[in-house]
Amino acid sequence: MVFPDRASRPLWRCWLWPYWRQALPVMRLCVMGSPMNSESGVAGSSSQAAGSAVKVQGLCKDFASFASPWDRLVEWGTLGRYCRHETIPALTDVTFDLRRGGALALVGANGAGKSTLLKIVSGTLFPTAGRVEVSGRVASLLELGMGFQPEFSGRENIVFNGRFLGLKDHEIQDRMADIIAFAELEHAIQRPLRTYSSGMLLRLAFAVVAHVDPDILVIDEALAVGDAYFTQKCLVRIRRFRRDGVTLLFASHDPLAVKSLCDEALLLVEGRCLDWGSPDSVLEHYNSLVARGRSSRAILNMEGVPARVSRRSGTEGNSRRSGNSRALVAGFSLTDASGTACRSFMAGDEGIVRIRALFLDHVNEPTVGLLIRDRLGNDVYGTNTWQQQVSTGSCRPGDLLEVGFRIPLNLGPGEYSLTVALHTLESHVHDSFDWIDRLLVFRILSPPAARFTGTAFLRPTLDVTAPVPLQDLQTWTGTLTAAFGGEPPRMYQVGESTPPWFFQGWYPAERGQEDWFAWTRPSFGFIIDLRGSFLELEVGARPDSRGDQATEADISMGPVSLGRFVVAGGAGWTSLRIPIPPEVSGCAGLVRVTVPGWRASAAGEGGDPRLLGLRVRRIHVT
Structure with missing residues (x-):
């Protein structure tokens, strides 16, 4: 849609335009429950050029600033005959074309118009003039806490925000456990959002966006408030999105993030597009502006003249x-x-x-x-x-x-x-x-090709030996003993506490009718003394009403695959007796098991949202 200039509008639209123009995207989002996908407004268009995910032409955005509420009332009361507001241009004639699967970084000082541009692309703000075409589902992470309700719990806000981003209720429930696990907020998910810190808000907001499966991902400097651990976790997920062909529109002041995540950059200065090209060239241009003092108040104010x-x-x-x-x-x-x-x-x-x-x-x-x-x-x-x-x-x-x-x-x-x-x-x-x-x-x-931490850039020379299978069994066993504080046992009887040798993919132990057992994830592992002839596992599959179907388990010891074994369904237990190959016997070894995952909540068998694999009661080497 092309947005007309004020001079060409009828009188009644001149004074109503600034108000209903800004309200329209919000009303449409509330009605549709997802970003706009029609021909009018800031929309995705079926006529969009092939290969383009976001196409912006001649985009302008002005804000009206009133000195007092009385000035606003006078302008309203006179139907715009008395103009009492000051027009503040936020964007002026911005044009770019972002291809599908591409990544564009918006670079510029505070107040350059980056956030305004991202809000328009996301559909939460209407432009004054110009054309914006967006093709595909948009997931955006804009102002921290935007779209959240402070009195709702974290779980309720996941539902609310998921609907806002276009997910159906059953899709939200299927992904609920994964969202909470990614955010690592299990301890606070039932608390009202007003009790969350800014870092917790970021965790929740990004976790929801990360599980929407968007076509276009829009991020506006939100990662700057997170701790280093979660920021790295977010960057890993963003890189995965990029590998999956998701289009990225990213605003950041971090040059390393810009260079590592994006293949193009757009330099905004006072609402105008000053440069568009590779991240290296655009950042070099931006740095030259910083050196001349045009966009570097944050640095130059630290200096004395x-x-x-x-x-x-x-x-x-x-x-x-x-x-x-x-x-x-x-x-x-x-x-x-x-x-x-x-x-x-x-x-x-x-x-x-x-x-x-x-x-x-x-x-x-x-x-x-x-x-x-x-x-x-x-x-x-x-x-x-x-x-x-x-x-x-x-x-x-x-x-x-x-x-x-x-x-x-x-x-x-x-x-x-x-x-x-x-x-x-x-x-x-x-x-x-x-x-x-x-x-x-x-x-x-930090140079993108040689990242480091600390206060000195020492330029080391590295040599890497290609990984080879470890033949020295004593070294293998000694390393495990030193790391875990003792030699691994030859038998595990699941009890109230989980032993440190349960390597990955284990849930806390539970008390059953007969004895203790532990649920696992679809992929789990454990370290055990393999000096013996057979590895015996006492395991069970899903005990629900559909549990009469057998489950197949892939089991491996280190690099050696032991094949696929069948675990009977139902509430009972299956004893697996697996021969230990000579090449891995005689030392402590890592055993990995992989099975199809399932959820009790999705199967209608209770409210357990966890992604489950097998039940384990006993592990023994004989």
Whole structure:
């Protein structure tokens, strides 16, 4: 749909347009229960060009700002004849075409229009003018908590949000257990959402989005509030979406996430599309804007401007300046290797710091130095002309001396400040001419091809030996013994506590009519002493009304497959007697079992939402 300009609208639409235009998407979402898919509004279109998931042409969005409620009332009461609002443009003539299966990152400073654009694509906001075509189911993670009801429990909000995203009730119930498990909020799922922290809200919101099976995934910087563990978990799921052909529209201030997740980037500056291309080129363009101060208030506000630093007050802004004024810092610059002003570098890039000193007194062999500190104020690296044994000559009053430092910035990711100093000899403590602390701030980014943590970029050389089967049984057994605090037993009788040798896929033990047993997931494992001839398992399949059907179990010991075995259905128990192959006998081994999964709740046999495999009562090696 093409949205007309205000000048071409009838009078009655001029004053109603700003209000019903914003209300229409919300009303349509409430009626349909999913993002819009019709020809009008921000919609998916059957006429959309083949291969395009999101197509935006000439998109504009204006917001009306009133100085007071009375101004709003006057404009309403006069049917728009008296315009009392200020028009604030959020987006101006934005155009792009995102192909199916592609990933586009929106890059820009706060207030550039990224969130507004994502809301329009998601169908929660109407544009002022332009065309937006969306093809497929959209799942969006916009403002944190958007679409949630604070008085509802976490479980109720999963249902509510799932309906909002277009899932049917039976689909939501089938995925409920997986959503709760992904969010890891089992302990809080019955509590009202108002008791959740921002990180818990993110967990719940992303878990719902991750199980919608969307065609288009829209994320607006929401991952920034999560802890490191869950953020990595989300990134893994997003990469899986990408492998499955899901289209990604992603807004972030994290350059690493932009480069690793997206194959295209769009630079927004004050609501306009300034650049569109590969993430590397767009981020380089954005960094150049940061260096020129157009989009870098967050960085530049941390710096002091030496021309404004008062010698009497000692400070202005965040800089601190001191010294006897025999020489003054007259200028400075930080550039990349090509000489372009820059405040963001990849770890390992070369930075050039140039310091110009104006002398007010005669000084023989003055020292010019610099000091790099991290964001906590810790000294990371410092040097000067004295320590580098570089002669600076004899300077007279009125002389201007310039010294350049070429430094490989082998630093860890983060923000660093630069301090400069003019003095004599090795240290400024004895005779300091001019010392300016925190003169400028720059940022180091981790290279996508060599990620690391810490404060130093050491560039290691790695060699990897291809994995081979371990032949030394003593090493195998010794490693397991050291890790688990003892040798594994030859028999397990399931009891109240789960032994540490139950490796993966086990639910807590339960008390049955006869004895203790434990449910497993469809895939589970355990470590056991295999010094024997047979592995015996006492197991049971689903005991419900449909449990008369047998279940097939695939069992393997390490790399050796033992084949497929049949577990009888019903409430009884089946004893499996499995020969232990000679190549794995005589040591502790990892046994894995895989069976078809099922849910009691889906089968109408109770409300247990867990994904189940087998019942296990006893494991023994004979």
